Amino acid sequence: MKRIGLIGLGLLLFGVVPEVWAQQRGRIVGVVVDSTNGIPLPGANVLVQGTTIGAATDLEGRFEIPNAPAGPQVLVISYIGYDRKEVPVEVVPGEEVNVRVALRWSGIQAGEVVVTAQAQGQLQAINEQLAARKIVNVVSAERIQELPDESAAAAISRLPGISIQNGDQIVIRGVEAKYNTVTVNGIQLPSTTLNRATGLGFISANMLSGIEVAKTITPDMDANSIGGNVNLRLREAPEGFRFDALFFGDYNSQDHTSDNYRAWASVSNRFWNNQLGVFAQVNARRFNGGGDIASATWEELPQADPIAGRRPYGLRQYDLEDQMNVDNEYGASLLVDYRLPNRGKLILQSTYSAESFDNVSFIDRLYLTTGERWFRIYRVIGDRYLFVNALQGEHWLGDMAQVDWALSYAESRRKDDLGYETEFVGTNYFEGKPLTYWTSEDKVFDIELQPGTPGAVREGRTFYEDFGERRLVGAFNIRVPITLGIVSGAFQGGAKYTQLNRDRDLLQYYRRLGDGGGQNVGAAEFLRSIGANPEAALNLADFIDEDYAEGRGQYYLEGRWPYRGALRVDYLDTYFRLAQQGWATPALAQSNRYDYEAEERVPAGYLMADLDVGRYLSIIGGVRYEKFSFTNRAPFVNQVLYDGSGDVRDTLEVSRSHPQWFPNIQLRISPIEWLNIRLAYTKTTSRPDYQYLLPSTWVDSGERGEAGNPNLKPTLADNYDAYISVHHDRIGLFTVGFFRKVLSNVVRPISIQRRTLDQFEGTFWAPEAAGYPECDDGRKHIYCPDGPLVPDINPVGLITTYVNNPYKGYINGFEIDWQTNFWYLPRPFNSLVLNFNYTRLRSKMDYQSIFLVRTSPFSPPTQVDTVRTGRLYQQPDDILNITIGVDIGGFSGRLSFRYQGEVLANLDQRDPANDAFTRAIYGWDFSLRQRLPIKGLSLFFNGINITHAGSFDYRRLVVGPDATGVSEAITRIAYYPRRFQFGIRYEM
Numbered sequence: 001m002k003r004i005g006l007i008g009l010g011l012l013l014f015g016v017v018p019e020v021w022a023q024q025r026g027r028i029v030g031v032v033v034d035s036t037n038g039i040p041l042p043g044a045n046v047l048v049q050g051t052t053i054g055a056a057t058d059l060e061g062r063f064e065i066p067n068a069p070a071g072p073q074v075l076v077i078s079y080i081g082y083d084r085k086e087v088p089v090e091v092v093p094g095e096e097v098n099v100r101v102a103l104r105w106s107g108i109q110a111g112e113v114v115v116t117a118q119a120q121g122q123l124q125a126i127n128e129q130l131a132a133r134k135i136v137n138v139v140s141a142e143r144i145q146e147l148p149d150e151s152a153a154a155a156i157s158r159l160p161g162i163s164i165q166n167g168d169q170i171v172i173r174g175v176e177a178k179y180n181t182v183t184v185n186g187i188q189l190p191s192t193t194l195n196r197a198t199g200l201g202f203i204s205a206n207m208l209s210g211i212e213v214a215k216t217i218t219p220d221m222d223a224n225s226i227g228g229n230v231n232l233r234l235r236e237a238p239e240g241f242r243f244d245a246l247f248f249g250d251y252n253s254q255d256h257t258s259d260n261y262r263a264w265a266s267v268s269n270r271f272w273n274n275q276l277g278v279f280a281q282v283n284a285r286r287f288n289g290g291g292d293i294a295s296a297t298w299e300e301l302p303q304a305d306p307i308a309g310r311r312p313y314g315l316r317q318y319d320l321e322d323q324m325n326v327d328n329e330y331g332a333s334l335l336v337d338y339r340l341p342n343r344g345k346l347i348l349q350s351t352y353s354a355e356s357f358d359n360v361s362f363i364d365r366l367y368l369t370t371g372e373r374w375f376r377i378y379r380v381i382g383d384r385y386l387f388v389n390a391l392q393g394e395h396w397l398g399d400m401a402q403v404d405w406a407l408s409y410a411e412s413r414r415k416d417d418l419g420y421e422t423e424f425v426g427t428n429y430f431e432g433k434p435l436t437y438w439t440s441e442d443k444v445f446d447i448e449l450q451p452g453t454p455g456a457v458r459e460g461r462t463f464y465e466d467f468g469e470r471r472l473v474g475a476f477n478i479r480v481p482i483t484l485g486i487v488s489g490a491f492q493g494g495a496k497y498t499q500l501n502r503d504r505d506l507l508q509y510y511r512r513l514g515d516g517g518g519q520n521v522g523a524a525e526f527l528r529s530i531g532a533n534p535e536a537a538l539n540l541a542d543f544i545d546e547d548y549a550e551g552r553g554q555y556y557l558e559g560r561w562p563y564r565g566a567l568r569v570d571y572l573d574t575y576f577r578l579a580q581q582g583w584a585t586p587a588l589a590q591s592n593r594y595d596y597e598a599e600e601r602v603p604a605g606y607l608m609a610d611l612d613v614g615r616y617l618s619i620i621g622g623v624r625y626e627k628f629s630f631t632n633r634a635p636f637v638n639q640v641l642y643d644g645s646g647d648v649r650d651t652l653e654v655s656r657s658h659p660q661w662f663p664n665i666q667l668r669i670s671p672i673e674w675l676n677i678r679l680a681y682t683k684t685t686s687r688p689d690y691q692y693l694l695p696s697t698w699v700d701s702g703e704r705g706e707a708g709n710p711n712l713k714p715t716l717a718d719n720y721d722a723y724i725s726v727h728h729d730r731i732g733l734f735t736v737g738f739f740r741k742v743l744s745n746v747v748r749p750i751s752i753q754r755r756t757l758d759q760f761e762g763t764f765w766a767p768e769a770a771g772y773p774e775c776d777d778g779r780k781h782i783y784c785p786d787g788p789l790v791p792d793i794n795p796v797g798l799i800t801t802y803v804n805n806p807y808k809g810y811i812n813g814f815e816i817d818w819q820t821n822f823w824y825l826p827r828p829f830n831s832l833v834l835n836f837n838y839t840r841l842r843s844k845m846d847y848q849s850i851f852l853v854r855t856s857p858f859s860p861p862t863q864v865d866t867v868r869t870g871r872l873y874q875q876p877d878d879i880l881n882i883t884i885g886v887d888i889g890g891f892s893g894r895l896s897f898r899y900q901g902e903v904l905a906n907l908d909q910r911d912p913a914n915d916a917f918t919r920a921i922y923g924w925d926f927s928l929r930q931r932l933p934i935k936g937l938s939l940f941f942n943g944i945n946i947t948h949a950g951s952f953d954y955r956r957l958v959v960g961p962d963a964t965g966v967s968e969a970i971t972r973i974a975y976y977p978r979r980f981q982f983g984i985r986y987e988m
Contacts, residue, residue: 025483026091027399028065029343030099032057032077039120039142041079041103042210043127049074049086052488052612056131059141059209059233064343066399067481067488068097077101080130080727081123106729106823116887117146118833118894119821126733126819128210133610133620134218134666135678135723135737137162137817139211141235147885147894147927148246150262150285150944150981152208152232153200158881159213160737160817160837163900165874168201169193172213173739173813174841174875175227179686179715182230185349187390188222190412190469190500195689200230203353203386204283206246206264207333209235215739216666216680216721219606219622220477220494223662226686226717226741234335234349237268237277241988248940248983250287254948255324255552255977257288262981277337284330289977290323290359292557296971304961310913312958313969320364322556322563328356344395354385364565365423375540376423377567382416382465402479413468420462420576422513424540424567425455457538459643460513462580467504473497489611492622500600502690508590509583510643513538521582523575530571538575543567557975558948587644589637593698596634598690603627608664618668628687629657632710634696636766641701650770652695654710660685676725686715688747692802697766699797705754707801711762715804718742732820732834743809743845750850751798751909753863763801798852809845809872833885841879841901843872851909870907870915877901878920890931898923905953916971919952929985940983948978 032044040061047054048068055063070093078084082103089097105115121142128138137159149155153168161173169177177197182189192199214221214229221229243266250260266281297317304312331353338346363376390408397403477494511519516537520527524534532542545566553563608622633653639646666680687693694708723737757763817837823830849868852861878901885894899922908914928941953972958965 025067025399026070026093027096028068028073028075028089028091028099029096030063030101031061032063032079032101032103033061034082034115034120035102035104036115038102041082041127042124042141043129043131044077044079044103045131046101047076047078049076052486052614053483054612060236060238066396066402067483075099075101077103079103079123080126080733081106081119081729115823116821116831116833117142117892118885118887119823121146122732122819122821122833122835124210126727128212129733130676130725130727132212133618133668135215135680135721137213137215141209141233144205144208144210147892147929149205150248151201152203152205152211155205155208156200156211156213156230157898158835158883158896160815160881161215161813161839161879162213162881163876163879165197166193166199168199169197170200170213170230171874172215172227172230173741173839174811174843174872174879175741176874178689179226180228180230181222181225182232184232184351184388185234185347185390185392186231187349187388187406187408187410187473188471188498189386189388190410190471191502192384192386192412192414194467194504194691196687200232203232204264204281204285204331206244206266206283207234207281207331207351209233215737216682216719217664217684218620218666219608219624219662219664220492222496222498222604223624223626223660223683223685224687224714226684226715226719226743234333234351235266235268235279235281236335236337236347237270237279239270239274241267241269243267244985244987246940246983246985248942248981251980252287252289252977253980254292254555254975255289256555257552260287260289260979261285262983275339277335277339279335280333282330282332284328286326286328288324288326289979290325290361291321292975293319293321293323294557294973295319295321296969298955298957298959298969298971301961307958307961307963308965310958310966312961312963314960315368318366318368320366320556320561320563320565322362322364322553322566324360324362324552324569326358330354340395342396344393346394347390347392349388349390349392351388352385353387354383356383357381360569362563362566363423364563373426374423375426375544375565375567376421377569377572378421379569379572380416380419382414382419384412384414386410386412400480402481404477404479406473406475408471408473410471410473411468413466415466415468416464418462418573418577419464420460420572422460422572423458424538424543425458426540455540457513457540459510460519460576461508461510461644462576463506463508465504465506467502469500469502472499486614487611489609489618491607491609493607494605496602496604498600498602498604500598500602502596502598502600504594504596504690506591506594508587508644509580510587510590510645511579511583512643518582520579522580523578523582526574526578543571545569557973588648589639589646589698590644592635592648593637593639593696594691596632596690596694596696598630598632598693600628600630600687602629616670618670620664620666622664624662624664625659626662626685627657627659628685628714629655630693630710631655632690632694634694634708634766636697636770637699639698639700650766652766652769654695654769656693656710658714660714660716674726674728676723676727678721678723678725680719680721682719682721684717684719686717688712688714688802692747695764695766695769703797705797705799707757707763707765707799709762709764709802711764712747712802713745713762713804715743715745715747717744730820730824732818734820735815735817737815737817739811739813739815741811743811745804746809746845747802748805748847749800749802750848751800752850753852753861754797754799756863757799757801760803763803765799803848805845805848807846807848807867809843811841811843811872811875813839813841815839828886828888831887833887835881835883835885837879837881839879841875841877843875844869845872847907849909868910868912870912871904873904873907876903876920892929894927896925896927898925913956913966916953916955919954921951922949923947936987938985938987940981940985942981942983944979944981945976946978948975950975 044057057063075087121140124140125138163171178195182198210233212231245265248262262285264283268279270277298313299316300311333351336348361378365374388410392406394404475496479492527534548566549562549564556563604626606624636650662683669677696708699705720740725735821833880899883896903918906916951974954968957969
């Protein structure tokens with residue numbers, strides 16, 4: 001009944017339209033451009049003088065006022081950084097008036113033009129941000145085209161409150177990437193990861209006309225955006241033939257690789273009297289790099305007295321990891337737009353991005369208590385791609401209503417060609433010391449390695465992963481403009497249907513390679529060719545890469561440790577490809593453990609009003625309804641041995657639905673021309689990761705297990721925002737914003753004893769859901785009574801599963817953003833452009849904490865259910881971005897600084913003292929461009945991560961038996977490449 005009443009209210013609101021439009025009105029259409037170069041000015045404000053009727057220009061500088069009052073009128077056009085202009089027009093009832101408005105930049109003095117390209121891009125972003133009906137940050141088209149970043153992720157990372165997770169995923173206001181959405185022209189992209197996050201590293205920034213990050217969403221947007229929405233806007237073809245090509249060579253100074261490049265080219269034109277536009281682009285990139293990583297394992301010291309109530313720790317193990325990742329990316333996009341005679345438009349967009357990855361990680365593992373040294377390798381070769389195809393339409397039904405619709409299909413997939421991991425044991429490679437000696441990670445780098453005895457291989461695993469997502473969407477919206485006295489704007493409603501299908505298939509083989517013999521079937525001839533015994537276990541001496549330390553390995557960790565733990569990748573690739581041909585069957589349990597099929601359906605509808613009340617107040621209000629439903633299939637797997645063998649007991653299919661209403665109210669108040677106040681309350685959601693929602697169970701010999709939980713509820717967020725902006729030709733745009741998010745049903749992993757699982761509301765266990773009957777002893781059994789009596793698997797062991805945290809989480813913060821250029825200063829300072837933003841974040845949540853304790857070494861464990869308070873994961877304290885640009889003649893330069901404060905990396909179930917953190921990280925980038933005397937030709941020189949700052953994780957521990965207090969014990973050090981790029985660009 002509620003839905004029927006809401007729809008009825010919407011129809012009633014739309015029913016006032018005929019009365020409103022009975023008045024005699026006409027239509028004003030036009031374009032606003034720069035007077036000196038004809039560049040369109042998006043975000044310009046066009047108002048009919050003396051009324052609240054108006055419009056903002058789109059990305060092409062075009063505007064349309066469908067309900068202009070008849071008679072002589074005056075259009076008032078304003079654009080920050082440009083002189084205001086008044087244009088008289090005569091509006092004839094039922095007819096159209098077409099105008100072209102050229103604005104003069106405020107920096108023109110005595111006929112001299114000092115506007116610069118970077119200042120132009122900044123002004124576009126400022127005006128688009130001010131004209132937006134919601135709280136947004138913008139990367140303008142001019143900024144992208146003038147000094148392009150290498151990827152969309154890099155371009156977004158300089159906006160307020162934005163940081164990067166896992167290299168190319170967008171974190172908004174400290175909210176993890178999986179809680180945000182990414183769209184292209186409003187079409188949501190599928191996930192490119194195992195969770196719901198979408199990586200943007202292989203989406204070229206050059207293909208975009210701008211980027212918009214919405215901090216608040218409106219009812220016509222998908223509600224699954226707790227942090228916000230990133231919308232990538234594709235470039236439409238401007239008038240006239242255009243060609244643009246760019247090529248960069250890329251030098252990685254960390255690994256000393258120079259076989260890196262980035263190339264991009266586009267062509268566009270308009271045909272048939274500019275009605276048909278075609279924009280096409282291709283891009284390619286190769287990068288040879290990887291991280292230098294060192295990880296420490298700390299352990300409580302034996303026979304050491306507690307210090308201030310806490311046990312002292314020492315180093316037990318150290319892993320030195322050197323990564324070699326070679327990524328080859330390529331892509332293309334096509335955007336065709338057709339302007340219909342009745343003021344409508346059709347848009348066809350196709351975007352394809354792909355990547356071939358060839359990754360290897362060497363791990364040189366030092367056991368500091370025994371002196372042993374093991375050599376590990378993790379290897380994966382494969383491909384991934386992202387494809388988006390959409391058809392969109394915009395139409396006017398006379399002057400009464402505007403209709404838009406969209407049909408889209410998007411797909412992402414990753415597929416491995418080869419994956420394996422193995423390790424060799426090399427004994428006595430350095431002299432072991434007592435654990436109490438190793439109290440500083442720096443001492444590891446002073447170890448003098450001994451020749452030692454080469455050891456044999458241990459076990460080997462090969463794995464092949466194939467997962468992907470397909471997303472089909474249909475959407476329809478209708479917008480009815482109204483004018484009632486001092487109120488003007490529009491009522492809007494619409495519907496949307498999204499269907500998502502996702503699957504994952506993991507195939508894994510396991511062999512005890514140390515046994516030799518039959519394990520080498522298929523690879524015997526190869527082993528013989530390299531001088532190895534084809535019947536014996538693989539030996540480290542045959543596979544160690546002795547030359548690596550003299551080449552790439554000499555630069556490991558900035559030269560602190562010549563890396564001597566590398567293995568012959570070419571030998572191992574050949575061996576595993578050949579040997580596996582003789583391995584009979586895959587490991588059944590491990591090959592099925594992570595497999596699933598998931599289908600999600602989200603029908604949605606909304607009603608909203610977008611109104612201007614008088615000259616000073618704008619209101620967006622409405623409600624959205626979404627019904628999140630899914631049907632997931634996953635196996636119940638019993639693993640019986642460490643080698644991954646076992647059986648699939650059953651495959652379960654579970655369906656659930658979660659209907660939800662999302663109210664939304666946003667105000668924009670402008671009591672003074674230079675002051676803008678925005679207030680918003682929005683309700684948003686985030687759905688649990690795919691793996692979390694599965695009806696899956698995995699048990700390992702009755703001692704431990706994992707379970708999905710299709711009973712999980714989506715996380716909900718109540719979002720409160722208050723922003724104040726001051727704008728002026730000399731100030732630019734200065735904004736201070738405050739926000740608060742209250743999260744409920746936050747999903748988190750916990751470990752619970754199997755026998756107590758049913759004590760926790762909403763948990764799931766596949767054998768019970770499968771309906772296995774009880775037998776004579778009153779306990780549940782598997783395959784009973786038709787099969788052998790098998791007791792309930794894992795009645796006592798620990799189960800890792802997922803629950804909705806019963807306590808709410810809170811995120812509070814504020815943002816400061818200042819964008820300005822100094823055109824009014826004397827030369828050369830009048831060419832400076834500044835972007836400064838700072839975000840302060842604080843988060844807190846009470847975590848349900850479950851762990852086991854023993855009163856004595858021989859007593860049975862007791863499960864404790866308690867509460868502890870901590871920060872949210874991946875929540876930094878501070879985010880700071882500073883960018884200074886300059887344009888002098890044909891030279892353009894930009895220097896950027898990024899800072900991200902400390903982040904919670906891991907939360908301990910029991911003791912806050914054992915939480916792990918990532919120290920604050922920072923980075924500097926620069927980009928230089930020099931235009932050459934040949935028209936359209938430019939040279940570029942860029943530096944990325946030029947200070948080569950490392951990332952450090954730590955725990956707060958008492959280190960060593962002689963310590964007097966707590967210190968920061970480093971658990972992980974990571975360095976990622978410093979890069980320099982030299983390029984050339986041609987535009988016509």
